[in-house]
Amino acid sequence: MKSSTLGLVTAGIVVIAGITYVVYYDYQRRKNPAYRQQKSKEKKREIKQAIKTNKQDTLSTIQKVLDLVAQDEYPTLTEEKEAYFMNQVSQGESLVAKGETYYHDSVLPFYRALKVYPKPLDLIMMYQKTVPDAIFQMIISIMSLEQKKMQNGFYEQFPPKSTFVKLAELPSLEARDGDDKQSFRRGLVVDKDIKAGEVIYTETPLISALYPSFEASNCHFCMKSVTMSSIKVACTNCNNVIFCSTECERQGQKLYHQFICTNDKFKASTVGEDFNNYCGRNNLKYPQMIARFLASMVEEEMDDKQTDQQQQHYSSWDHIERMRYLESLPTENTVQEIEMIKRVLANKVPGIDKFLTDDIYLMLRGKLAYNSYPIPVSSAGSDNGVRDGQAGMEEQYRQLPGMDTKDVAGLALYKISTYIGQSMENPNVKIIFAENNNKLSVVATQDIQKGEELITDYVVPL
Ligand SMILES: [Zn+2]
Ligand SMILES: [Zn+2]
Structure with a gap:
């Protein structure tokens, strides 16, 4: 209900x-x-x-x-x-x-x-x-x-047939308190036989964010490191973000940046700057990701009106609502973050004031913490941003093997890959970022038979 x-x-x-x-x-x-x-x-x-x-x-x-x-x-x-x-x-x-x-x-x-x-x-x-x-x-x-x-x-309908993966009902490993009924969980299984080394599917994020200190050196949308030689496209209205291409600029603006740009090349939005400064000071990505997610819901709604109504359309909310999350209690910081997001989005997202309650904010934050993957610093760039130490509040995410915290440029949440199972002993796939941006590829590390669950060895956030 x-x-x-x-x-x-x-x-x-x-x-x-x-x-x-x-x-x-x-x-x-x-x-x-x-x-x-x-x-x-x-x-x-x-x-x-x-x-x-x-x-x-x-x-x-x-x-x-x-x-x-x-x-x-x-x-x-x-x-x-x-x-x-x-x-x-x-x-x-x-x-x-x-x-x-x-x-x-x-x-x-x-x-x-x-x-x-x-x-x-x-x-x-x-x-x-x-x-x-x-x-x-x-x-x-x-x-x-x-x-x-x-x-x-x-x-x-989800995941799309073209990915050759399905979300199957698998028996849950967790015993439910006080009843013997078998419970189920949704697990990601392959829909055809896969050979070791094969790329099973690739996926771009539902929402992502760079560490604030990487905004000057990495694309605000695809997170690729922007080197001296590669194209840099600045936001027309602010000095805070850059894009690696006009296509990334177009998409980033359309999906969320237009709603949260601080506009400081013209008349700066002080609420927007306060929010950016707060996230920068504390090295935070999740408040930014939540603001972008809420903004993208508006964009989706506008886009939706032009699409075919006969085809059932599932929103980002339908996706995120189904994901598991880490529970947490409100703190002084989360209360402050909610207020800042409400102020930033006040004129752009009708109803935000009523909608963004403590419960919803903490749930969204908990979903990001439980399901986000780290995006590696690209090895290609010579002028990468430098991580401002580990000061501030470190946010949780699914740590991937061989990727130290200092190698992480940002975090991203994915619709499909969120459902990849976890095991340190029996992984059958690995997650790679082959294009040095936030596009994720799932690669088989052994032969996998049709119907088998995809499992990798990330560290489960607690
Ligand atoms: Zn880009
Ligand atoms: Zn801007």
Whole structure:
């Protein structure tokens, strides 16, 4: 339940809703002053009715609506969405007005309205107050079934077939307290036979960050060391970051930098500078990565509107939500970090103030600590940045064999490679960075048979 609520909240925060809907409900309320009184009488009648109602009817209505909305195509333009929403809601309401016989028929239009509403959770709360309880309960059931369907569908689409790896349900090694039920975990298995030495797949990060002291010498996006001879592209608006190519600049700007650039070539953002200075002073990457992750969610949401709706689209949140994490307690520093991120993103990420609670921040931080891999300092560069000692707060990550902390230029989180299993005794793959940037390759160190789990020998963060 917790995860589905979060999903809804995040789906809602990044869209600025027009005031049309609010105005509509307010209008309804004022137009009909007896509304509330009527509702309570209605409620009593409903309870009696609910007992009589055949459960089978409810189930078949739920199934029918699920099937129909799965085939629906919804409008994408704001004005069309609003018109569609109004139309569905008024259909639903006129059916309700015709009496209990039509309650089941009203579920479909009410649910369709929900599908285009930018803040579904808000609408659910409005439904709770305005529609008869029997209808409300059906809407809730359909929502949770759709959510489940989507969660199961995730592992059919991810990882992409082209990688020849799958996330299989494997028996969990951890015994669960107080029950003998076998539990499962998701493990990464190969979908074909692999020969020793073969590159199984490559992957670029979901999110990454350099140690602050490397920003002057490494690409802000792909983390490659930028030598004297290679192309350097500066950010047009700030002096804090460089890119190795115009393509890295374009992608880095689009995905997150545009949202958190300090803009100091023009009118510097002091909140942005404070945040950078804080991370620099303490040698931190995770607060930066979290700010970038939150910014990239907005970018994704904007991008999403242009993509095909028939293909179920999973967001970065859907990925990160499924990852395991290290639990931790709030400290003075985390409280300060949350405040800084909220200030940096205040105008760019609508709803950030409510969304970024202690719990969510610590969870994101814990996910980064448990799952991030270190990116090595490239051996190619002669003018590499120098690590400012190990002062400040050292963040945890999955240490890779043969890579000392002094060899680490930054950290990165990956969608697929997060699921690589861990064993010091029986590793069958190794992680390498063949292009001297943050693109990760998984290479077989022995023959691996189809269906076998991929395992490497990183140190598990504790
Ligand atoms: Zn680059
Ligand atoms: Zn910039």
